[in-house]
Amino acid sequence: MKLYGERNPAPNPRRVRIFVAEKGIDLPEIRVELGKGEHKSPEHLKRNSLGQVPALELDDGRTLSESVSICRYLEALHPNPPLFGRDPYEIGAVDQWIRRTEMRLMQAAAMVWIHADPRTAAIIKQNRELGEANKPIYAQVCAFIDGELAGREFLATNDFTMADIILQTTVDFALFLDLPIPEGCANLKAWHERVSARPSAGANA
Numbered sequence: 001m002k003l004y005g006e007r008n009p010a011p012n013p014r015r016v017r018i019f020v021a022e023k024g025i026d027l028p029e030i031r032v033e034l035g036k037g038e039h040k041s042p043e044h045l046k047r048n049s050l051g052q053v054p055a056l057e058l059d060d061g062r063t064l065s066e067s068v069s070i071c072r073y074l075e076a077l078h079p080n081p082p083l084f085g086r087d088p089y090e091i092g093a094v095d096q097w098i099r100r101t102e103m104r105l106m107q108a109a110a111m112v113w114i115h116a117d118p119r120t121a122a123i124i125k126q127n128r129e130l131g132e133a134n135k136p137i138y139a140q141v142c143a144f145i146d147g148e149l150a151g152r153e154f155l156a157t158n159d160f161t162m163a164d165i166i167l168q169t170t171v172d173f174a175l176f177l178d179l180p181i182p183e184g185c186a187n188l189k190a191w192h193e194r195v196s197a198r199p200s201a202g203a204n205a
């Protein structure tokens with residue numbers, strides 16, 4: 001089994017690397033250099049027809065894409081420690097926070113990256129107004145999550161889970177975009193320090 005990914009700060013392959021590090025799984029990773037357009041090569045399009053990373057290639061040649069789906073597959077192969085919840089309620093809670101973080105926070109950061117970041121201006125037809133409008137939305141969603149983290153060590157359950165990985169990689173990607181954790185979000189800042197101190201946070205390709 002091989003993972004096709006890209007180095008940090010690319011947030012989606014990083015999700016899988018953190019997951020794999022937390023599980024202690026030995027998964028070789030092959031770098032697909034986005035800057036060189038390798039993700040749109042015919043070989044890579046066979047692995048992921050959307051031309052994105054990460055992609056997982058199984059020993060029998062079958063492939064899986066979507067970072068969360070790859071992690072769900074790995075969870076089924078390596079159930080311990082559980083990172084998608086320990087019981088039916090926790091499984092629901094982890095899924096809820098993955099969806100909220102991806103659909104609200106990551107979506108806002110992605111719009112800033114695509115439409116307002118000078119590093120994508122040369123390769124994408126930007127809508128600057130849309131990009132700029134997403135900066136305060138990012139801050140608002142941070143404030144919402146900050147409130148939800150009050151009195152909690154981790155986002156979805158009492159343990160570190162996939163929901164924390166999604167939030168961690170989103171917040172770190174946003175920092176790369178110069179979108180800080182807003183002033184006043186003390187719970188989110190403390191949570192970020194906690195997850196950044198885990199050895200898995202340093203996993204890179």
Ligand SMILES: N[C@@H](CCC(=O)N[C@@H](CS)C(=O)NCC(=O)O)C(=O)O
Pocket residue numbers: 010011012013034039051052053054065066067068
């Ligand atoms: N929903 C996908 C998103 C994958 C994604 O957007 N990957 C980025 C790198 S972090 C990529 O390949 N971007 C290049 C492109 O979309 O052309 C996942 O979770 O894996």
